[in-house]
Amino acid sequence: MIEFKNVSKIFASKAGPLLAIDNISLFIEKNEIFGIIGESGAGKSTLLRFINALETPSEGIVEVNGTNVATLNNRELRLFKKQIGMIFQQFNLLGNKTVEENILLPLELHHYDDALDIDQILKFVGLEGKRNSYPSELSGGQKQRVGIARGLITRPKILLCDEPTSALDEITKREIVDLLTRVSETFEITILIVTHELDVVKDLCNRVAILDEGKLVDVLEVSREMNAFQSDVSYQELAREVLLNE
Numbered sequence: 001m002i003e004f005k006n007v008s009k010i011f012a013s014k015a016g017p018l019l020a021i022d023n024i025s026l027f028i029e030k031n032e033i034f035g036i037i038g039e040s041g042a043g044k045s046t047l048l049r050f051i052n053a054l055e056t057p058s059e060g061i062v063e064v065n066g067t068n069v070a071t072l073n074n075r076e077l078r079l080f081k082k083q084i085g086m087i088f089q090q091f092n093l094l095g096n097k098t099v100e101e102n103i104l105l106p107l108e109l110h111h112y113d114d115a116l117d118i119d120q121i122l123k124f125v126g127l128e129g130k131r132n133s134y135p136s137e138l139s140g141g142q143k144q145r146v147g148i149a150r151g152l153i154t155r156p157k158i159l160l161c162d163e164p165t166s167a168l169d170e171i172t173k174r175e176i177v178d179l180l181t182r183v184s185e186t187f188e189i190t191i192l193i194v195t196h197e198l199d200v201v202k203d204l205c206n207r208v209a210i211l212d213e214g215k216l217v218d219v220l221e222v223s224r225e226m227n228a229f230q231s232d233v234s235y236q237e238l239a240r241e242v243l244l245n246e
């Protein structure tokens with residue numbers, strides 16, 4: 001459903017050209033919850049941003065449902081992007097709008113035939129009592145629930161999540177992981193989640209790609225049985241150990 005074919009990305013930087021994504025090929029199935037992990041600067045966000053054309057590859061092809069994203073004209077791109085929702089580490093809510101207004105924002109920008117009802121989505125994310133509150137009156141977890149509701153109200157086929165739990169404490173993180181699990185069970189949706197938190201991948205994902213310095217090092221099937229974390233091994237070893245129970 002989402003396919004990367006020999007994708008590379010070179011950024012211009014002060015120190016010269018930077019190979020941020022190095023010849024990555026990867027296939028993500030429809031309705032998967034797919035994780036992307038790796039250390040800071042590994043290329044995780046860049047890989048995610050190819051999917052909704054926020055970045056364009058320097059080489060290679062990104063296909064979504066058989067469409068090469070790079071071949072779309074502006075009008076086609078607008079339609080294409082309507083099927084993709086995104087949620088962020090810092091929530092990206094508008095401070096001068098209420099919870100309800102923030103969630104409804106995508107529907108003001110474009111027309112959607114199939115959008116969810118505001119009452120439905122408020123109930124789904126557990127924010128019925130907060131519809132008239134402003135972001136400054138919410139906890140981090142509640143803000144992310146608003147972000148998720150805003151991402152879902154358009155009923156997207158793909159939800160891109162960039163570090164959705166990284167600004168949250170442990171308990172709140174669990175709640176957001178549970179909510180995203182429920183999203184996956186409830187909607188016909190493919191979820192991609194970038195994170196550096198292995199326990200989030202462990203509890204949420206079917207498969208996970210490990211990136212290191214722009215390279216795809218491994219794609220693992222996630223095993224659900226818990227394993228202790230160890231700190232004296234490399235990130236990649238740790239990932240294998242925690243996710244595969246090796």
Ligand SMILES: Nc1ncnc2c1ncn2[C@@H]1O[C@H](COP(=O)(O)OP(=O)(O)OP(=O)(O)O)[C@@H](O)[C@H]1O
Nearest residue numbers: 011012013018020039040041042043044045046047
């Ligand atoms: N617009 C840009 N211009 C120049 N360099 C960039 C740009 N965007 C990203 N990079 C560089 O590309 C590399 C990969 O960046 P990316 O944001 O994808 O990493 P990441 O894995 O998401 O890291 P983090 O965990 O810190 O968010 C980094 O070295 C980054 O500095």
Ligand SMILES: [Mg+2]
Nearest residue numbers: 044045046162
């Ligand atoms: Mg990033």
